[in-house]
Amino acid sequence: MDIKYFKELLIERKEQILKNLDATRSELADLQNTEINDDGDYASLCTDNMIERAIQDQQQKELIEIEEALKKIDEGEYGICEMCGEPIKPLRLKIKPFAKYCIICREIVEKEPKK
Ligand SMILES: [Zn+2]
Structure with a gap:
C-alpha cells in the first residue's frame, strides 16, 4: 500500500480543515461584534451561528481522527482495522483516509445501539 500517498x-x-476552522472562528468573532437591532436579523444570525458551530464540531472531530491516522502511519499501523486487525481496503482509504475500521466492522459498529 502506498502509505506516502x-x-x-x-x-x-x-490543512484544509485548519483553514476552515480559522475562517469560521473569525466569522463568529465578527458576528459577536455586530450590533443587532432587528429581531428578525437576530434569529437568522442565530441559525447561521448554529450551523457554523455544527460544521465546526464536525471538522474538529475529523481533525482528531486525522491526527490519529497520522500517528498510526508513524507507528506503522496505518490501514489496519481496529476491530478485526485485517487490512482496510485501499479503495476505502481513498474515500476516507482516516478510516479506523474495515467495511464489515464499520457496519457492525454503526448497527450497535449507542450506550
Ligand atoms: Zn475489521
Missing part, C-alpha cells in the same frame, strides 16, 4: 492526503485534509 495517504499521508499526503491526510496532511492536505488537515
Whole structure:
C-alpha cells in the first residue's frame, strides 16, 4: 500500500480543515461584534451561528481522527482495522483516509445501539 500517498492526503485534509476552522472562528468573532437591532436579523444570525458551530464540531472531530491516522502511519499501523486487525481496503482509504475500521466492522459498529 502506498502509505506516502495517504499521508499526503491526510496532511492536505488537515490543512484544509485548519483553514476552515480559522475562517469560521473569525466569522463568529465578527458576528459577536455586530450590533443587532432587528429581531428578525437576530434569529437568522442565530441559525447561521448554529450551523457554523455544527460544521465546526464536525471538522474538529475529523481533525482528531486525522491526527490519529497520522500517528498510526508513524507507528506503522496505518490501514489496519481496529476491530478485526485485517487490512482496510485501499479503495476505502481513498474515500476516507482516516478510516479506523474495515467495511464489515464499520457496519457492525454503526448497527450497535449507542450506550
Ligand atoms: Zn475489521
